[in-house]
Structure formats: C-alpha cells, structure tokens
Amino acid sequence: MTITRRTALTGAAMLAASPLLPNAPASAAAPAAGNQAPGFYRYKVGDIEMTVVTDGMNRFKFADDHVANANRETINKALEASFMEKDVILNPYNPVVINTGSKLAIVDTGIGEAAYAASKGGVGQLLTNLAAAGIDAKAIDTVVISHHHGDHINGLLKADNSLAFPNAEILVPAIEHKYWMDDGEMSRAPKGRMEDNFKNVRRVFKTEVMKRVRTYEWDKEVLPGVTAVGTPGHSIGHTSFVVSSGAQKVFVQSDVTHVPFLFVRNPQWHAFYDQDAPLAETTRRKVYDMLVAEKMMVQGFHFPFPSRAYVEKAGNGYREIAVPWSPTI
Amino acid sequence: MTITRRTALTGAAMLAASPLLPNAPASAAAPAAGNQAPGFYRYKVGDIEMTVVTDGMNRFKFADDHVANANRETINKALEASFMEKDVILNPYNPVVINTGSKLAIVDTGIGEAAYAASKGGVGQLLTNLAAAGIDAKAIDTVVISHHHGDHINGLLKADNSLAFPNAEILVPAIEHKYWMDDGEMSRAPKGRMEDNFKNVRRVFKTEVMKRVRTYEWDKEVLPGVTAVGTPGHSIGHTSFVVSSGAQKVFVQSDVTHVPFLFVRNPQWHAFYDQDAPLAETTRRKVYDMLVAEKMMVQGFHFPFPSRAYVEKAGNGYREIAVPWSPTI
Numbered sequence: 001m002t003i004t005r006r007t008a009l010t011g012a013a014m015l016a017a018s019p020l021l022p023n024a025p026a027s028a029a030a031p032a033a034g035n036q037a038p039g040f041y042r043y044k045v046g047d048i049e050m051t052v053v054t055d056g057m058n059r060f061k062f063a064d065d066h067v068a069n070a071n072r073e074t075i076n077k078a079l080e081a082s083f084m085e086k087d088v089i090l091n092p093y094n095p096v097v098i099n100t101g102s103k104l105a106i107v108d109t110g111i112g113e114a115a116y117a118a119s120k121g122g123v124g125q126l127l128t129n130l131a132a133a134g135i136d137a138k139a140i141d142t143v144v145i146s147h148h149h150g151d152h153i154n155g156l157l158k159a160d161n162s163l164a165f166p167n168a169e170i171l172v173p174a175i176e177h178k179y180w181m182d183d184g185e186m187s188r189a190p191k192g193r194m195e196d197n198f199k200n201v202r203r204v205f206k207t208e209v210m211k212r213v214r215t216y217e218w219d220k221e222v223l224p225g226v227t228a229v230g231t232p233g234h235s236i237g238h239t240s241f242v243v244s245s246g247a248q249k250v251f252v253q254s255d256v257t258h259v260p261f262l263f264v265r266n267p268q269w270h271a272f273y274d275q276d277a278p279l280a281e282t283t284r285r286k287v288y289d290m291l292v293a294e295k296m297m298v299q300g301f302h303f304p305f306p307s308r309a310y311v312e313k314a315g316n317g318y319r320e321i322a323v324p325w326s327p328t329i
Numbered sequence: 330m331t332i333t334r335r336t337a338l339t340g341a342a343m344l345a346a347s348p349l350l351p352n353a354p355a356s357a358a359a360p361a362a363g364n365q366a367p368g369f370y371r372y373k374v375g376d377i378e379m380t381v382v383t384d385g386m387n388r389f390k391f392a393d394d395h396v397a398n399a400n401r402e403t404i405n406k407a408l409e410a411s412f413m414e415k416d417v418i419l420n421p422y423n424p425v426v427i428n429t430g431s432k433l434a435i436v437d438t439g440i441g442e443a444a445y446a447a448s449k450g451g452v453g454q455l456l457t458n459l460a461a462a463g464i465d466a467k468a469i470d471t472v473v474i475s476h477h478h479g480d481h482i483n484g485l486l487k488a489d490n491s492l493a494f495p496n497a498e499i500l501v502p503a504i505e506h507k508y509w510m511d512d513g514e515m516s517r518a519p520k521g522r523m524e525d526n527f528k529n530v531r532r533v534f535k536t537e538v539m540k541r542v543r544t545y546e547w548d549k550e551v552l553p554g555v556t557a558v559g560t561p562g563h564s565i566g567h568t569s570f571v572v573s574s575g576a577q578k579v580f581v582q583s584d585v586t587h588v589p590f591l592f593v594r595n596p597q598w599h600a601f602y603d604q605d606a607p608l609a610e611t612t613r614r615k616v617y618d619m620l621v622a623e624k625m626m627v628q629g630f631h632f633p634f635p636s637r638a639y640v641e642k643a644g645n646g647y648r649e650i651a652v653p654w655s656p657t658i
Contacts, residue, residue: 030433030468032378033371037462039656040366049361056656083624083639083650090653104359122657133366139359295412304653310412321412322651324419324633327368327385328451 038132039125041306042329046245048100048225049329052299052306053130055093055110055155056123062089067262068270068277075262082261091259093151094307095126096252096299097135098243100224104135105142107241107252108301109155109164116159126155127164140165144222145172146254147238148180148201149273152301156204163208171222174215175230176237181205193272231256231287233280234273240287250297250308256287258302260309260320264288267317288318297323367461368454370635371658375574377429377554378658381628381635382459384422384439384484385452391418396591397599397606404591411590420588422480423636424455425581425628426464427572429553433464434471436570436581437630438484438493445488455484456493469494473551474501475583476567477509477530478602481630485533492537500551503544504559505566510534522601560585560616562609563602569616579626579637585616587631589638589649593617596646617647626652 039054066089067075076086084090095108109126116124130137143165146152158164179185180201189195205213216222218230218239231240234255241252257263258271267284270277291298291311298320300307309320368383395418396404405415413419424437438455445453459466472494475481487493508514509530518524534542545551547559547568560569563584570581586592587600596613599606620627620640627649629636638649 029431030428030464032428032430033380033463034378034658036371036656036658037369038366039654042362042365049363051362054654054656057653081641083652090655092653092656099359099361101361102358120657125656134362135359304651305656306654312410322633323412324386324421325368325383325635326419327365327383327421327454327634328449329363329365 039129039305040133041325042133043308043326044248044329045243045250046225046248048098048243048245050243050250050299051097051099051133051135052094052308053097053106053126053133053135054305055095055126055129055151056119056121057090057092057305058111058119058123059088059090061087063272065272068272070266070269078262078265081265084261089259089262091302092305092307093123094299094301094303094305095155097130097133097140098223098226100226103142103223104140105144105223105226106140106165106168107144108146108152108254109143111151112154112157113159113164114154114157124155124159127158137165138167140168142223143168143170144216144226144241145170145176146240146252146301147173147176147235149197149235149255150200150204152254153201153204156209163212168212169214170209170212171216172213173228173237173239174217175232176235176239177213177215179236194275231283233276233278233283235275238283250299251287251291252299253287254301256284257300260300260303264311264320265314265317292318368458368634369462370654371462372637372655373577373658374572374579375554375577377427377572377574379572379579379628380426380428380462380464381423381637382426382435382455382462382464383634384424384455384458384480385448385450386419386421386634387440387448387452388417388419390416392601394601397601399595399598407591407594410594413590418588418591420631421634421636422452423628423630423632423634424484426459426462426469427552427555429555432471432552433469434473434552434555435469435494435497436473437475437481437583438472440480441483441486442488442493443483443486453484453488456487466494467496469497471552472497472499473545473555473570474499474505475569475581475630476502476505476564478526478564478584479529479533481583482530482533485538492541497541498543499538499541500543500545502557502566502568503546504561505564505568506534506542506544508565523604560612562605562607562612564604567612579628580616580620581628582616583630585613586629589629589632593640593649594643594646621647 041052043050093110095106095110098105111123113124186198189198216228218228222228225245227242229240232238240254243250274280298309308323311318370381372379422439424435424439427434440452442453515527518527545557547557551557554574556571558569561567569583572579603609627638637652640647640649
C-alpha cells in the first residue's frame with residue numbers, strides 16, 4: 001500500500017482509530033530534555049580554526065517602516081516563500097571565534113548577556129555557548145568589531161557591566177569609531193534610532209573599554225590571515241573580513257545582508273538600519289557579485305546558525321546555498 | 330573605500346604587504362580545539378520532543394552505476410550547482426529520538442559503532458551523540474526501523490556486537506522484515522549488493538535481537554502520535570512516519586529521497602539502492618507533492634543535519650528549504 005494524501009493527512013484521526021500495539025512493555029517515561037544543543041560549530045580555513053558561536057535568535061514583529069521600499073504584503077510574501085511566519089522576523093546573531101594559531105580572536109560580540117533574562121534565554125547566549133565550546137572568554141586576546149550597532153558591540157559587556165573579554169584588545173574600524181564617538185555627529189543625529197545608537201555606543205565604550213580599544217584601517221590585516229574589507233552603507237564604517245589560509249578563503253560579511261530569506265533574495269530592499277541605504281545596496285551587489293563569481297563561501301552574522309553558505313544568482317537578487325553541517329572538522 | 334573584486338581577492342597577497350598592527354600584545358596562543366560540536370538538535374511537535382541525533386557523514390566517490398538514468402557528467406552538474414565537490418557524495422545519517430511522554434523511541438540506528446574506527450570518527454557517532462544529548466541508550470524503550478538497509482539497522486549492534494539498546498523493543502515493518510528474512514527471496518537475489526544486504530540483515534537480526542523484534546503494519550500507530558506510512562520502492566517495505574501532536578505534524582521520510590541536492594532536485598533519478606526504482610519514483614513524487622500541497626515539514630534521514638526542511642516545486646523536481654536552526658526549543 002503506497003502513501004496517499006489521505007493517509008498522511010489523517011494521522012490525528014488514526015490516533016483514535018488505531019490502538020497501540022498490544023503487549024508493549026511497560027516502561028517509565030523519560031522526562032523531556034527541554035534544552036537545545038550548545039550553539040557552536042567548527043570548521044577550518046586552511047590552518048585557521050573557525051568556531052561559529054551563536055548569541056541566540058530574536059523573534060520580532062516587524063514595523064511598517066522596516067523596509068522603506070517594500071511594504072508589509074511584499075515582505076510577507078518573501079517570508080511565506082521561505083516557510084516563515086507572517087509579520088515575524090527571526091533574527092539570529094552569530095559571532096565567530098578565529099584561532100589563527102598565534103591569536104585567539106572573536107569577531108563581534110552579539111546582543112549581550114544583559115538581554116538573556118528578558119528574552120527568556122533566546123539571546124545573550126554567547127558566553128554560555130563559548131564555554132560549551134571549551135573557549136575561555138579570558139583567553140580571547142582580540143575582539144574585532146565590524147561596526148557599532150548594538151547587536152555587534154553590546155556583548156563587550158556582561159550583564160553586570162564588567163568586561164566580557166577582560167584580557168582582549170578591542171579592534172574597531174577607524175572610520176566607524178570616529179563617527180559614532182563624534183559629538184558633532186551625535187548632535188546632528190535624528191531623534192529615535194540614530195540618536196539611540198549614538199547613546200548606546202557611548203554607554204558601551206566607557207573608559208574601561210576605551211583603554212583596550214585600538215582602531216584598524218581597511219585593506220590591512222587585523223589578525224594573521226584576516227584582512228579588513230570596507231563594506232560601508234549599512235553603517236559609515238561597516239567592515240567585512242576575508243579569512244585566508246593556504247588555498248582556502250571565507251568572506252565574513254558582517255551585515256552586508258541581513259537575514260538572507262529577505263535581503264539576499266532582495267538586495268534592492270532598503271531596511272531602516274542601513275544608514276546609507278543606496279550605498280548599502282551598491283556594496284551588497286558588489287560583494288554578492290564577487291561571491292558568485294569567485295564561488296566564495298560567506299559567513300553571515302544574521303544567517304541561520306551555523307551561518308555558512310555559497311551564493312548563486314536568483315531572479316533580480318541572489319540565493320544562499322547553506323553549506324551542509326559536517327559532523328567532523 | 331568600498332569593496333572591489335581586487336580587494337577581496339588579494340587577501341593572500343596582502344598577507345605579505347600588510348604587517349600586523351603594531352603594538353599587538355604578546356599572548357600565548359590557544360591550541361586549536363579540533364573537535365566538532367556534539368551532533369544533536371531538539372525541536373517540538375506539539376507535546377512530542379524530537380531529538381535529531383546524527384550518526385555522522387560518509388564521503389564517497391560515486392560509482393558509474395550510482396544512478397541508472399543519469400551519467401557522471403549530469404550528476405556532477407547537480408553537485409556543482411550545490412557547491413559540492415565533483416565525483417563525491419557527502420552522505421549524512423540522521424536518526425531521530427522521539428519522546429512522546431510515555432515512550433522514548435529512536436527511529437533508525439545509523440551505520441553502527443563498528444564503522445567508527447575505519448571512518449576515523451566520520452560515522453558511527455550515534456551512541457556518543459546520544460550521550461551528549463543526555464539520552465541513556467538503556468532508557469530507550471522502542472527502536473523503530475524504517476527499512477532493512479545497513480545504514481538504518483547496523484546501529485542495533487555495538488562494535489562488540491552487543492545490543493546498542495539493550496532494553497528496547499525493536500519494531501520492524503512486517504512486509505520488509507518478511508522479505509529480507511525469507512530464504513526463498515534470498516536464494517533468488519542477484520549476487521552483489523542485493524545478496525550482501527540479505528546476509529547483513531541475517532547478521533544483524535541474530536537470535537538475541539530477534540527476541541526483541543515485533544512487526545508493525547502500515548497505517549497504524551507505532552508510538553502514540555506516530556503513524557507508519559507505507560512508502561515502498563526504495564525497498565519492498567520501506568516506511569515513513571507522520572509524527573502528529575496538537576496542530577503540528579512532521580513527516581519523517583526515511584529514504585523517500587536520498588541526499589536532497591541530488592534526489593529532491595531530480596526525483597526521476599533511479600539510484601542503485603532503490604530496489605524497485607519506478608515505484609520509488611512514484612512514491613517520491615506522491616510524497617513530495619503532498620509535502621508541497623500541505624506545506625508540511627519533512628525530516629530526512631540523509632538530509633544535512635539537523636535535516637529538517639520544507640519543500641517547494643522547482644523545475645521538474647523539488648527544492649528543500651532548510652528550517653533555520655533555533656538556539657532554543
């Protein structure tokens with residue numbers, strides 16, 4: 001007897017109709033585990049060991065102005081095409097630890113431990129997942145920040161506002177850091193999201209943090225084998241990274257695209273968090289055309305964990321092809 | 330300065346050109362971790378807790394007769410479209426533990442602990458990953474077998490040939506079990522793969538195992554909320570399962586399709602391990618048309634871990650849309 005639609009669709013009805021197999025041995029039921037696997041994943045780029053360590057995932061109802069040039073109906077169609085819930089964006093945060101052999105660094109820090117309780121453990125998982133990965137936060141010698149939005153810098157501080165990476169030098173993009181720390185720029189910022197971000201940058205980059213900060217320039221190495229690449233638009237000084245060792249390369253894109261099911265498919269969409277949206281779009285297309293042409297792997301901060309993919313052209317945009325999970329490294 | 334193709338492509342060259350940032354603090358290098366995260370993943374179907382527990386992934390060069398009606402060049406084109414290596418198939422094995430509240434069951438058992446050493450840990454990981462998930466193999470009260478191929482039944486035995494699940498009842502599809510245990514069928518089997526599988530079934534279903542075996546019928550529940558659905562073709566008695574609780578359902582497809590980047594895209598391909606290939610194709614299309622029509626989640630044994638997806642029509646076949654990893658359950 002082969003499957004029919006009826007068969008597959010009447011599972012619930014069958015529940016009543018078909019009693020359990022007779023003679024099933026009595027057994028004590030095991031309690032549900034109730035916890036997710038630790039959120040880390042390792043892979044190699046030549047001699048460099050990468051560990052993607054998730055900070056978790058937010059679920060939020062998007063605002064009417066989430067995308068300036070796409071309305072709710074259009075966005076919901078894209079969500080539906082990816083079998084996602086209407087009106088809701090699932091937004092993961094995936095920092096990556098890079099062990100070059102001589103340096104143990106982390107790129108971006110997530111939304112921060114302080115958000116753990118309010119999100120009921122949904123986000124703010126970074127330090128827990130780092131520990132699960134066997135990585136001591138005290139052993140991290142370098143934090144590399146891609147840009148100064150809260151979901152990338154807030155994790156510099158623990159819930160008690162102490163340093164999450166107490167022994168690390170903190171490398172920040174020079175253009176980005178100058179902009180957000182500039183009082184004149186802040187005074188001209190629109191109220192709301194922009195002004196709030198200026199305030200948050202100042203909150204995070206307090207004296208204790210600033211003592212550890214050093215700026216870096218584009219087109220230079222920030223770590224052995226890791227080169228900063230300017231990808232502005234999302235923010236003034238937004239930076240991506242090419243990790244290269246031997247014959248292998250990966251493009252750590254930061255926020256060139258946000259969640260792929262919306263913004264890889266629709267690179268023309270201008271989301272509210274793209275500070276210079278036309279430049280962000282130009283950058284996005286340049287990067288993605290390069291990824292397609294070079295068949296280069298991309299590691300996306302807001303891609304679903306473990307957030308590695310290749311990119312193909314699709315329609316007027318692109319599609320990410322997730323790299324299969326490997327049970328070994 | 331925005332990204333240029335030159336910028337992204339000359340990372341290696343820059344390595345020589347750009348010295349490390351000056352004044353970087355000396356630090357003891359952390360050793361590479363060298364190990365992958367434990368391979369388990371949890372999600373809920375209504376009140377039922379599912380834990381996908383990977384047995385690992387094989388990497389093999391495919392034979393010229395891997396697919397009867399597609400040649401090497403055609404298969405390699407499909408691999409290339411998914412950014413996979415030419416001539417190589419990466420084949421993961423993903424059993425799933427189902428905790429219904431009253432039963433703690435596992436569906437299929439993987440390729441077996443005995444394969445661990447020879448594969449250098451690539452496969453045979455099931456028992457290790459089960460332990461990492463906090464699941465005691467001795468607490469499993471039911472093993473449900475979908476069909477009698479080695480990568481689904483060999484894990485019934487440990488490397489020392491003792492029972493991997495010593496306290497479990499072993500439920501097998503009646504048609505499938507009768508066929509492979511029938512001496513007449515075995516005597517008529519072609520030498521090679523078919524005869525080898527008959528021999529392997531007899532090796533695994535030794536007296537000690539047979540004492541624990543009970544057959545199940547299609548269209549009946551094998552566990553509370555889990556209904557066996559006949560999906561023959563891949564083997565005579567090949568079985569899938571609908572897991573249903575409350576308003577939620579998932580289709581545990583077993584091997585209706587093998588690795589998705591080949592056989593979801595190309596349901597018309599007849600692979601050597603499809604015992605009745607035309608029937609397997611008919612079943613595959615019926616199941617996948619149902620998954621598309623019902624927007625039903627599928628859990629695929631040979632899908633990349635954690636092997637959950639939705640299905641859309643694409644060309645003359647289908648495409649799986651992986652369900653994003655959730656850092657919470």
